[in-house]
Amino acid sequence: MPSLKSLRIRINSVKSTQKITSAMKMVAAAKLRRSQSQAEAARPYARRMGQMMSAIAAGAASNPNAPELLVGTGKDRTHLLVAVTADRGLAGAFNSNIGRAVRFKVRELQAQGKVVKILAVGRKGNDYFRREMNDLIVGHKNFVGKKTIEFADAEAIAENIVKMFREGQFDICTLVFNRFVSVMTQNVTESPLIPAATPTANDNAPAADYEVEPDDGTLLDRLLPRNLAVQIYSALLENSAGFYASQMTAMDNATRNAGEMIKKLSLNYNRARQANITSELIEIISGAEAV
Amino acid sequence: MPITLEIISPEKLLLSKQVDMVVIPGTEGDLGILPGHSKLITGLRGGLVDLYENGKITERFFVSGGFAEVTEEHCSVLADTITRQSELDPGKAAEALAAAQANYAATDMADANAYLEASDRLISAQAMVDSVSAKRADH
Structure with missing residues (x-):
């Protein structure tokens, strides 16, 4: 039986842990709201961009001179995985889900004899991959100390990817990130960046009758890198919303666990206290009887 | 009959407004967009987007480049950075x-x-x- 004093110390320490986790939960909830509204605000641009892309790309995909960013290099030897994770932890399995998905994909691709490279976006992912697949990492980027994600950040990543692509460093590029479904669920999602997803015949029905200036090819050359940046930007926003949601859930659980722990410890503490009192009473009574 | 103009930056929808005419800086030259314009997608060079109401310019925005999508009843300007000219x-x-x-x-x-x-x-x-x-x- 632990002593009363040690129980009291434990209860106090669990209580202060609980205070920290519940404060973190509040902070995460507030930040979640902010990043959700940021993601919401970014949607019109992405939607219009998508519409334009499919309107122009539908015609250009069959063109033999179509830009490589759209149709790919025709090879699939080298894969680049862009893994998006958060910069901080304490968010349950949020970061390790990405880590696991990427590791799985790397194994699968390597088994097929492909060369795999990883671009780690986010500090946690970088740490994770450094430990396991250091030789595969070709670059990393994090936003430690930044309050909000700006479009320029996504643009810089996209520029980097396009540059590597033009230098022939990879053939196929896939983005792996956590899609924010709800506060409780974030799904690991893989979406192809290069070659850009070619629209199928049925999802751009009213498209083709646009006039295009200056011309399809020139406009696509401008549109494609931009579209890449938009996709990365929305992945970054989803990632940040998902991170805060996941952190909020994790901290909520932690707070609840701490509460249960406190309850159990107080029960033990009270039992020990009562046992002490009882034994003291018995001593007094038996002492009185002996007189 | 007015035309709906939307000015959108990657971060947010900046402006959605009914105007009589809008002049946008296309890569091939400035374009005046009136209601009923044929469907068009164009690149934009850096320049001013002018909003016309009742024959006068009511607002001017500087865009650093981007794209515009025009249909009969609306015009969406997708720009990288957008600044009100007065700012x-x-x-x-x-x-x-x-x-x-x-x-x-x-x-x-x-x-x-x-x-x-x-x-x-x-x-x-x-x-x-x-x-x-x-x-x-x-x-």
Whole structure:
């Protein structure tokens, strides 16, 4: 039986842990709201961009001179995985889900004899991959100390990817990130960046009758890198919303666990206290009887 | 019959408004968009987007480049950076121009992509400087 004093110390320490986790939960909830509204605000641009892309790309995909960013290099030897994770932890399995998905994909691709490279976006992912697949990492980027994600950040990543692509460093590029479904669920999602997803015949029905200036090819050359940046930007926003949601859930659980722990410890503490009192009473009574 | 103009930056929908006419700086020259315009997708160079109501310019926005999608009843301007013309900073514009010129001078002219990028940037910065003085001329 632990002593009363040690129980009291434990209860106090669990209580202060609980205070920290519940404060973190509040902070995460507030930040979640902010990043959700940021993601919401970014949607019109992405939607219009998508519409334009499919309107122009539908015609250009069959063109033999179509830009490589759209149709790919025709090879699939080298894969680049862009893994998006958060910069901080304490968010349950949020970061390790990405880590696991990427590791799985790397194994699968390597088994097929492909060369795999990883671009780690986010500090946690970088740490994770450094430990396991250091030789595969070709670059990393994090936003430690930044309050909000700006479009320029996504643009810089996209520029980097396009540059590597033009230098022939990879053939196929896939983005792996956590899609924010709800506060409780974030799904690991893989979406192809290069070659850009070619629209199928049925999802751009009213498209083709646009006039295009200056011309399809020139406009696509401008549109494609931009579209890449938009996709990365929305992945970054989803990632940040998902991170805060996941952190909020994790901290909520932690707070609840701490509460249960406190309850159990107080029960033990009270039992020990009562046992002490009882034994003291018995001593007094038996002492009185002996007189 | 007015036309719906939307000005959208990657971060947010900046403006959605009914206007009589809008003039946008297309890559091939300025375009006046009236209601009932044929469907069009165009690139934008750096320049001013002018909103016309009752025959007068009511608002001017500087865009640094981007795209526009036009249909019979609406016009969406997707721009990288959007600034109200009255909020343009002459100092910053001059700075951007100097940086773009330096960048242009340092660019390898044999690399088509790099050249295109550098010249776009220069045109956009020049347009920004011009836009600032355009405002002064108005006053």
